[in-house]
Amino acid sequence: MEVVSLEELDEEEQLVRRHRKEKKELQAKIQGMKNAVPKNDKKRRKQLTEDVAKLEAEMEKKHKEELEQLKLTSKESKRDFDAVNISNLVLENHPPRISRAQKRRDRKAALEKEQKERIAEAELENLHGARHVEGEKLAQILAARELEIKQVPSDGHCMYRAIEDQLQERESPLTVAALRSRTAEYMQSHMEDFLPFLTNPNTGDMYTPEEFGKYCDDIVNTAAWGGQLELRALSHILQTPIEIIQADSPPIVVGEEYPKKPLILVYMRHAYGLGEHYNSVTWLVNRATENCS
Structure with a gap:
């Protein structure tokens, strides 16, 4: 069923009314023509009949053409309207253009997802292997000191997260970002203490000052893992x-020259298939309960 708009109905109604008016006017004209010809003048009466038929035919043809033209114009307008709607619909359904920044964020998210998947796979593989053995040894070492492991995420920030967790016990407000920033600043201002311990993995040569600067920038701006130098x-x-604290070696203490109570981290060599990992520690439940009572 074809749907006709109100505007189309108005135009058609106006045309029909005009046609009616014109027909009435023509009938009045015809009546005047008839009155002007005597009834006994057969020749003129015959010509009158032909003229009337011609006038009526011309008007009927004219009205028919005007009506058809109106319908044709309405259809063309409808096609144009539909074309605009389809065009708008295509534009609405067209996927938005992805910016370069969004593409970078998407790539970063994909890499992080892949890393988490690899970590999960490694966890399954190590469930009864080296990781399990290492975990059992560490649990025994820590239990002897009334401690247990407090897990932190393995996201490249683990050492800094473990330090942050230890500092929270002492009500320190330092965050991972602050710890990274201050570590880089200290290492850059004491380059001579750290540079000899960093070598280019491709050449075996000691880092150049430029390479050392890049190393410090990575500490601040990436999830570069921290190690012995950063702990120092x-x-x-x-x-x-x-x-x-380690499973197969005696504990290592850096900063022994300071008299404060040490922060305690757990180093796990086999925690994940992607490399080393640091965790924090907390008191065992029974020790924590005693401290609260």
Whole structure:
């Protein structure tokens, strides 16, 4: 069923009314023509009949053409309207253009997802392997000190997160970002203490000052993993010893020259298939309960 708009109905109604008016006017004209010809003048009466028929035919043809033209114009308008609607619909359904920044964010999210998937796979593989053995040893070592592991995410920030967690126990407001920033600043201002311990993995040569600068920039701006050098810098920054407990070696303490109670981290060599990992520690439940009572 074809739907006709109100505007189309108005135009057609106006045309029909005009046609009616014109027909009435023509009938009045014809009547006047008839009155002007005597009834006994057969010749003129015959011509009158032909003229009337011609006038009526011309008007009927004219009205028919005007009506058809109106319908044709309405259809063309409808096609144009539909074309505009279809065009708008195509534009609405067309996917928005993705900016370069969004593409970078999408790539970063994809890489992080892939890393998490690889970590999950590695966890399954190590469930009864080296990771399990290492975990059992660490649990025994920590239990002897009434401690247990406090897990932190393995996202490249684990060492800094473990330090942050230890500092929270001492009501320190330092965040991972702040710890990274201060570590880089300290290492850059004491380059001679750290540069000899960094070598180019491709050449085996000691880092150049430019390479060392890039190394420090990565500490601040990326999820670069922290290690022994960063722990040494943090011990000086915090003026606090940092003890690292391991499964197969005696604990390592950096910053022993400072008299404060050490921060305690757990170093796990086999925690994940992607590399080393640091966790924090907390008191065992029974020890924590005693401290609260």
